[in-house]
Amino acid sequence: MQMTVLLASIAGVVGVRATFLIYPYFFCPASPGAVAACPIWMIEHGVLESHRGAGAVFALIGYLLGVILLLGALFGRGSCGWACPVGFLQDGLKHLRSTPLKRMKPHHLAVLSLAFILPTLLYSSMALGYLATFGFYMLIGLAIHQGIRRRKFWASLLLTISGVALIALSALLRAGVVEAYQTSPRPLAFFTSVEFTGFTGLLAALPGAAALFLTYWRRRAGRDPFTLKMGGKERIARPIKYGILLSIAPLSYVTGTLAFTDVDPIGGLVATLPTLFYQPELWRGNPTFFWIKAANTGLFMALAVTVYRGWCRYLCPLGALWSPMNRISLLRIEFEPKRCINCGLCVRSCPMGLDPRVQAMSLECIVCSKCVEVCPTEALVLKFAGRKLTERPLRSVAGGDEG
Amino acid sequence: MRKRRILVLVLLLSLGISLLAASIMKDSLNKTRSLVRVKCLGCLGLDPHREEGVELWGAYPEGYSGSESWREGKVPEHPEWILKELDKKRVVILFFWGEGCEPCKRQWEGMRDLGFVEGSERDGRIAEGYSENISLYSLDAGVPEYGKVYEIYIPPPGEVGVPMTVILIKAGGEVMWYSRVGYWEPEDLVLTIEEILTGEEGGQNG
Numbered sequence A: 001m002q003m004t005v006l007l008a009s010i011a012g013v014v015g016v017r018a019t020f021l022i023y024p025y026f027f028c029p030a031s032p033g034a035v036a037a038c039p040i041w042m043i044e045h046g047v048l049e050s051h052r053g054a055g056a057v058f059a060l061i062g063y064l065l066g067v068i069l070l071l072g073a074l075f076g077r078g079s080c081g082w083a084c085p086v087g088f089l090q091d092g093l094k095h096l097r098s099t100p101l102k103r104m105k106p107h108h109l110a111v112l113s114l115a116f117i118l119p120t121l122l123y124s125s126m127a128l129g130y131l132a133t134f135g136f137y138m139l140i141g142l143a144i145h146q147g148i149r150r151r152k153f154w155a156s157l158l159l160t161i162s163g164v165a166l167i168a169l170s171a172l173l174r175a176g177v178v179e180a181y182q183t184s185p186r187p188l189a190f191f192t193s194v195e196f197t198g199f200t201g202l203l204a205a206l207p208g209a210a211a212l213f214l215t216y217w218r219r220r221a222g223r224d225p226f227t228l229k230m231g232g233k234e235r236i237a238r239p240i241k242y243g244i245l246l247s248i249a250p251l252s253y254v255t256g257t258l259a260f261t262d263v264d265p266i267g268g269l270v271a272t273l274p275t276l277f278y279q280p281e282l283w284r285g286n287p288t289f290f291w292i293k294a295a296n297t298g299l300f301m302a303l304a305v306t307v308y309r310g311w312c313r314y315l316c317p318l319g320a321l322w323s324p325m326n327r328i329s330l331l332r333i334e335f336e337p338k339r340c341i342n343c344g345l346c347v348r349s350c351p352m353g354l355d356p357r358v359q360a361m362s363l364e365c366i367v368c369s370k371c372v373e374v375c376p377t378e379a380l381v382l383k384f385a386g387r388k389l390t391e392r393p394l395r396s397v398a399g400g401d402e403g
Numbered sequence B: 001m002r003k004r005r006i007l008v009l010v011l012l013l014s015l016g017i018s019l020l021a022a023s024i025m026k027d028s029l030n031k032t033r034s035l036v037r038v039k040c041l042g043c044l045g046l047d048p049h050r051e052e053g054v055e056l057w058g059a060y061p062e063g064y065s066g067s068e069s070w071r072e073g074k075v076p077e078h079p080e081w082i083l084k085e086l087d088k089k090r091v092v093i094l095f096f097w098g099e100g101c102e103p104c105k106r107q108w109e110g111m112r113d114l115g116f117v118e119g120s121e122r123d124g125r126i127a128e129g130y131s132e133n134i135s136l137y138s139l140d141a142g143v144p145e146y147g148k149v150y151e152i153y154i155p156p157p158g159e160v161g162v163p164m165t166v167i168l169i170k171a172g173g174e175v176m177w178y179s180r181v182g183y184w185e186p187e188d189l190v191l192t193i194e195e196i197l198t199g200e201e202g203g204q205n206g
Helices: A002-009 A039-052 A054-075 A078-082 A085-094 A106-117 A126-149 A153-175 A186-191 A194-221 A231-237 A240-255 A259-263 A265-278 A290-306 A310-315 A317-327 A345-349 A370-374 B002-025 B028-037 B080-088 B102-113 B144-152 B186-200
Strands: A331-335 A380-384 B091-097 B134-140 B164-171 B174-181
Touching: A002 A085, A039 A054, A039 A240, A039 A259, A039 A317, A039 B028, A054 A078, A054 A317, A054 B002, A054 B028, A078 A317, A085 A265, A085 A290, A085 A310, A153 A194, A194 A265, A194 A290, A231 A310, A240 A259, A240 A310, A240 A317, A259 A290, A265 A290, A290 A310, A317 B002, A345 A370, A370 A380, B002 B028, B028 B144, B080 B091, B080 B164, B091 B102, B091 B144, B091 B186, B102 B186, B134 B144, B164 B186
Parallel strands: B091 B134
Antiparallel strands: A331 A380, B091 B164, B164 B174
């Protein structure tokens, strides 16, 4: 589902023209092939239109609120769980070792990643830019996976060293000590550019260093470093996203810029990198926000592997915008206490770290229904307008498939 | 509890539909589409600088794919008001910008510091010293009306974004133009215009 949504989001790659639609999830309209607007970006543009009068502001903000109320009333925060490509990326990093990737060896993944990246060396296009980006993230994900999940010290060390080496190369290129590869095909020149080496260096070095630190932490404290246990800090961390959401409009108004969009890491993931892959010649000057964006993207990657759906839990302003709609939405997860045998499978499966028995449809629930899938007694049920959406035979707890 | 939830749901659905209807009447759909169409390269952290020279085009160059009419097999025509302006002045400059576009602001302020333009990009005009030969229009690419003009001048290979600077001249009765997406170093831009005004128009200008 999320993959289909991702492909639909970049339908411009196959010639679909810009539409008046708004993505109900976090996706950058400046991405190559993007065909709709981002809700957060609509808020910023609405604020920046204020000099044209209330009508101009209403045209954008009123439209956005209408869409949010309409879709929110139907699906609540469901788009985070069912459609969001950023959620998909985070799920991918989490489930890197689950089927079908479970049977794959790390070198298989490395070859697969390179198979995505290499075609861009021969031909540069938007679609290949996305493939290359996907491969690039797979490589980083693989290194992070080996470093953090498998606690392979060598992988984190290799990632950190290669990242630092790339940053050093970037600095040498910038200083003119070494020269970039100048000939065609153009992606080759891009791979040796100041920007690419710096960007990838940061993307590798930051999670690598985080992995090293977490491995060290585990050895010292004897705890699994992969899952960053937030414990009581969750209560403090989760409201951050509401703070981010509330700060977007004032920041845009005061600075007169797309303040959040300029630095947000999701733009770096789905827009900046694919654009650089397919149009590497686009930019040769001093970046306005590039490095802040790159650093934020690196931090996003680090968060994605240390806390499952960490972005959704703590930082995503769009999730914060959708969350109140969970209270009334037609798509609901309902809990029937009489059927519950307290096996705890639902708690372990929840990507948002909730206890679905008491927190299903709370502000934090993304209605992904993973708890419904694993519940062996159908104590948790997914319903739309009161009608049950999941019908399946009951399973025993012992033989239950954990998804 | 359930009844109250349904009541709130119905109220919010009605409010959502009303907001949608009212905003559509305020032209929200066209406005949104125009904003999506123009890529914000500055907020990508990708703000293209071009170092190559300026090549004025007499016809739409190879690889041009910008406007809708071109995709439908028709050659887009220069808007009438631009042609009229070219009859009066030697050079017409279109400066396309967007709301919140940092590089647009930077380029405009750079041109103002050089004494080439006056005011802000919202209500900008050519400075008095240049106004005899040059007409300058500062246009918000997100406004549907200007968005259509923007589309006509998207340079190959269909590269979109703001700022976009278009130079138009009339040489030997033929309209020639050049457009550039991304930040244009104000000194280079002014130098290019001065070279055109001193008689180098119509060919390759460095």
